[in-house]
Amino acid sequence: MSDTIVSPAAHPTAPPASGSVGAPAGPETASLPMTKALNAGLRKAMQDNPKVLLMGEDIGPLGGVFRVTEGLYAEFGDTRVLDTPLAESGIVGTAIGLALRGFRPVCEIQFDGFVFPGFDQITSQLSRMRNRHEGGVSMPVVIRIPYGGHIGSIEHHQESPEAYFAHTPGLRVVSPSNPHDAYWMMQEAIASDDPIIFFEPKSRYWPKGEVNLGTSGIPLHASRVVRTGTDVTVLGHGAMVSVLLQAADLAAAEGISIEVIDLRSISPVDYGPILASVEKTGHLVVAQEAHGFVSVGSEIAATVMEKAFYLLEAPVLRVSGFDTPFPPAAVETHFLPSPDRVLEAVDRALAY
């Protein structure tokens, strides 16, 4: 496939995948971890538009608990990088007011499980302001949420709450899986006049990947085939993409050809590449760290069955976190979908 620019370096635990092509090398590429790619994307957006503001807890001199905003306070000052009081509803609610005033706030929620104190302002206010004003105002607000497991942390620090936001009209929800996308999707999200919930896969914060600084190569809300295959399509977003690529490599050794789709956009979902892939493979497995019940994966499974019933040779299967609270870190590997869990579903789909 020529439309993939995910470098194998973005997935250091996976050997180079057959069929994937790295980002074009040249003076406009850089090898960055996702934290630095996000940082560069934020810096570029702030340089390009003086109305772009960063808000959040500990994002100033500290640079955020994950250092995503490192150096931006020193560069842009406290009128562009606001260390806020420790109150998520306050962060989102004042960001709404700033957006009404013409600013483009980017709010950092420190961890996935801390978004809920701001949930009311996001779902009852931010998402509806434009609609309530009959189009008279826009809400160019980005809510950055480091999300997901694999980091061995404590309660409220490893969650995947994307379904709550994908369910909410008026919001857009995206999640990059690699540094290149992180760099570009951040800038595109900030440029959008709609509110965007930006889920950053924190377990993918540190592996380096090639970033093409010259071109994104793909729209914000497009899904993308990141590995071609013929037998089964597997899809996911964020950190799950790395797991899916590992599964594809393991399957290839057993003679099973898996096509991997990086969802990138959780809402809206770009079904074009998904349906094209299912037409080819006849099998679909959707994977996510989130709880499976009433999830993004459930929605995609239902929609693909509606749109492509006769293309399917087996039911669409879901691989998800269990419908339990995210467990103590000591047992998180049993909770999180692994390459083997994905392959178990692949085998079931093929055996149907």
Add this chain to the structure above:
Amino acid sequence: MSATPNASPTVQLLSPAGVFAPSDAAAEFLPYLDRLTEADYRRFYRDMVVIRRFDKEAANLQRQGQLALWVPSHGQEAAQVGSAYATRPQDHIFPSYREHVVGMIRGLDLVDILRMLRGVTLGGWTPEDHGNFHLYTLVLASQTLHATGYAMGMQLDGSTATGNPETDQAVIVYYGDGASSQGDANEALVFAASYQTPQVFFLQNNHWAISVPVTRQSRTPLYLRAGGFGIPGTQVDGNDVLASYAVTAKHLDDARAGKGPALIEALTYRVGAHTTADDPTKYRDPDELAYWVARDPIVRFRAHLQGLGVEQEFLDAVDEEAEDNAADVRRRALEIHSPEKNVIFDNVYAEPHPRVQEQEAWLERYEASFEGDDA
């Protein structure tokens, strides 16, 4: 200052009988009265009377099935009129959902308020074209944070505290005793104090949050909470239109001048029901209602005007204008058209969204499929 019958901490300028008798606490606010002309006094009175009559008409419209709901403001006219007149054209107002006369004073057509309550829109007006009077917010206290963020924006874009009172901007946000318990109201005060926003929190303590008395919300007078946030707090007799004006004028002046936010607690009373879906006879003591009716803000200010020698013809003309306005509102309310179904899908997103577009197209096809069928 020696103790007098007016030594309460509440700023009051007019006694309930309408006599000019400032309380001790009013001293620092008295100079702001010098800004008012006789014409302003007449406008205060006129607006209070017009809005009360409008309020009655809107409740009638609801009872007649023309509105889904009505939110009465009866009893709170002085708090709202006085504070609204203290704003300047460049200020921004973030109401809750009961501040009808504030909108009117800022240039809003009262029928636009009815549009939302008639169920034809979720909003009703464009704030920038209507005196910067922002949309009603129905989730309690949510707007306090929007107001604070907006005021932060005024600071960031240099529109306040330049030293020019003709252009320096401020925000006033309205909320109530019930909303004061919400987390958002408290977070807004934290943010406002932290960033020293140009902002007045105007808390109308009307003593009831639907059926729950203010004593359930707070063990302390609400204006004293301001001190805990590190900002000035003033309690004002909210049924005294002159006091409401003077206190708000001072705090808005301070806000525009870069002196930071302040909290005003206006003591008033929700004489009517919470909404037309409420029945206060189930939970309220009639003696309490009688006490507050005896402190009616319009009766008080009319007595004051009469003491100043305002002629009966003016008072009668105001009553007539209020009747005419109510009739005009009724006529135009009945002419409010329902929107087309496209409003379901329009303006959910600023940029094209495939799911919404597909669903709109589907609904169009679905409903068109019935065309030609026998009704």
